[in-house]
Amino acid sequence: MKKWKRSARLVDMTRQLLDQPHRLISLSAFADRYQAAKSSISEDLAIIHETFREEGTGLLETVSGAAGGVRYLPIANRENATKLSRQLCAQLENPDRILPGGYLYLSDLLGDDRLVREIGRIWATVFSGRGADVVVTVETKGIPLAYATASHLGLPVAIVRRDSRITEGSVVTINTVSGSSKRLGSLSLARRSFPEGARVLIVDDFMKAGGTVQGMIDLMGEFRAEVIGIGIMAESQVDERLVENTVSLATVTDVDVKNRKIAVELGNLFTQGGFFDGTNPD
Amino acid sequence: MKKWKRSARLVDMTRQLLDQPHRLISLSAFADRYQAAKSSISEDLAIIHETFREEGTGLLETVSGAAGGVRYLPIANRENATKLSRQLCAQLENPDRILPGGYLYLSDLLGDDRLVREIGRIWATVFSGRGADVVVTVETKGIPLAYATASHLGLPVAIVRRDSRITEGSVVTINTVSGSSKRLGSLSLARRSFPEGARVLIVDDFMKAGGTVQGMIDLMGEFRAEVIGIGIMAESQVDERLVENTVSLATVTDVDVKNRKIAVELGNLFTQGGFFDGTNPD
Known part of the structure; x- marks a missing residue:
């Protein structure tokens, strides 16, 4: 020995x-x-x-x-979480991200393993103690965030597909309507992804009106799963929101395509009533 | 202080x-x-x-x-790598994985963060020292393996898409032909994913004849990138292989749909001339 x-x-x-x-x-x-x-x-x-x-x-x-x-x-404490999210805001403000139609290029951020891991640490802190059984996301860009979060929580990941593939076996599919562009789509999840009644944490990279997130919530209903939290890396400020109770690290308040300017603020995780709003002692 | x-x-x-x-x-x-x-x-x-x-x-x-x-x-040493891969083989042999057409359900394995992380550690060991600049995979199931590998190597990840999306900005697209089913498809990668001349490590979950991997290699050529290695979690034994020099943890030698039996062996990483073949001292 x-x-x-x-x-x-x-x-x-x-x-x-x-x-x-x-x-x-x-x-x-x-x-x-x-x-x-x-x-x-x-x-x-x-x-x-x-x-x-x-x-x-x-x-x-x-x-x-x-x-x-x-x-x-x-754990990400308030100081570290705020620092990371401010860095994220600054990176999001880079006008080179602006794509036709006012979309933002985010793949570089989501390809940065260290950034993704630290965001996962924040979600693990915020949603710790809510008894999640599985982290759920939708392909493709949400996947790294889901894995980072799951690794900090010691949980498995289930990935919702936009098209059902033969390699998923039998799936449950629902139709969706994008809240911002009114586009039709579908979301599918393999039946054997997790048992009925599971407690799920939803994670995604970006949310506009919330059509996709609402679709995921509906899909979870088909599995009789309980959504215990929704973490979004960055959300867009919109007039009409389809989903409430999402938690975000950053809020994109304006994308000015003509003058090539993006305005970004800290997300609702840091504003009044948020997890890191400054009223908690640590 | x-x-x-x-x-x-x-x-x-x-x-x-x-x-x-x-x-x-x-x-x-x-x-x-x-x-x-x-x-x-x-x-x-x-x-x-x-x-x-x-x-x-x-x-x-x-x-x-x-x-x-x-x-x-x-580092994954030979003992740990062999043990993990034997576990993987045993899990792959579970007949419940058999899907119509002889496809295999793998999402549970790829949803298991611990397994994925240890596979990433093996690829990080095998391809360490080859000077990779970025880990590249194709959506969807390869993504967790790519992140796990990249996190152990301290590298970014770039994800090849099967359909080009507006949120990727300008992309390079190539058409592909699946080696096993002769299906047509396309692979796209955002132009700004990495600089020209980058050294890339390709990672994927499963390979049959290798049409998708060959497509990724061709796509890398469009970026004047150099492929320094290709790691595959599990490959299927086929008569005609489109790609050489791939490294696998497990080889599926037979899927008997009628009798519901899957036969799996350790991959070429462990056989003669492989990285962990037993001729290395440690």
């Missing part, structure tokens, strides 16, 4: 915890692995918790009792 | 390194952050390196000189 030094034990425990967010690890499992007393393990866990907490990247949650243990919860 | 204890420093250094694969961090940056001598930092890094290496999950690479420092390289 390998003899672990305390310094190596701290490194290895940190690695194991970071690698398995939201997964409960028993103190006995750690004690066995490192051939150490539970009291020593507890001391180490206290150091790890304190270090994570001070950097605002996560914390350890201890569950007592026979089935107890410790789990790592990735 | 905060005073760091050695134990907290080890935890925080581990977290920082794991969080930024392949990114060079200078010893001075660490020394400044922790208000510690570079010799102490070096000692800590040696402990972290040794702990990661023994668990077969990664290693630290030291770069000497004025612009030097240390970077974390995630």
Whole structure:
């Protein structure tokens, strides 16, 4: 049996915890692995918790009792979440994003693994404790955000398709109407994606009037699933919104195609009544 | 200035390194952050390196000189890679995957964030050192694998679309012919996805004859990009292959629709001449 030094034990425990967010690890499992007393393990866990907490990247949650243990919860604190979202706003304001019709090019942001991972950390913080069973998104650009969020919550991902493919097996399909352009479309999800009654967290990259998100909510109804939250990276300010209760990091208030200017503000996650609105102590 | 204890420093250094694969961090940056001598930092890094290496999950690479420092390289060693791929083979053999036409349902595997992340770690190991600038995949099911691989390599992702969308801006499109079913299709990639001459790593979930992968290679040619590697989660054994030099974790040798049996073997990554074929010392 390998003899672990305390310094190596701290490194290895940190690695194991970071690698398995939201997964409960028993103190006995750690004690066995490192051939150490539970009291020593507890001391180490206290150091790890304190270090994570001070950097605002996560914390350890201890569950007592026979089935107890410790789990790592990735966290974005208010300071880090605000800083990241301000950076996102600044990037969104780059006029090179403007496409014909006032659409915005976002693929570079969604291709940036580090940015995507930090956005996922914010959603994991906001929706932690709501008991989600699965993260759901619609192809294509929402997928990286869904995986980033799911990895921080230790959950699986289910992807809604715009066209049903043979490789999905039997699917449930609903028809949709885009809220902004009144275009018709459809959304499909494989029947075996998750069991009936699952609690789902919806994540997407961009929302205008909310036709697609409303379609996803309707589709979840067909699975008798409960939508426990909706996280949107950036939303467009519109007069008529189809969906309420979405949470956004950034709000695009104006796209001036002629003068090539985009105006972006922090999303409703940071405004009054939002999760990071400044009224919470931390 | 905060005073760091050695134990907290080890935890925080581990977290920082794991969080930024392949990114060079200078010893001075660490020394400044922790208000510690570079010799102490070096000692800590040696402990972290040794702990990661023994668990077969990664290693630290030291770069000497004025612009030097240390970077974390995630690694799957042969033992871990073989174990994971055997699990994958066993999961692929589940006859419930069989769909009409002999297609296989894979979305559950690709929705499993932990599995996907470990597959990404294997590709990061195999293709590390080939100087990739970007990971490229085709929507939809390849996307999680591409992000997992990119996150371990510290690279961005570019997603090839099967239909060009207005939100991609100007795109390059090529027409494709599926090698197995002779179906026509098209592949598009946004012009601004990456600069001309980039070195790309292609990742996908499943390959039959290789029509889609050949299409991606052709598309990369339009960008004057160099394909430095092609990683496929599972390939189907076929008589006529359109693409050579792909690397696979699993090979589906037979799908017997009538008797509901799927036969799967370890992919060419593990067979003679493969990366993990047993001739390498570690």
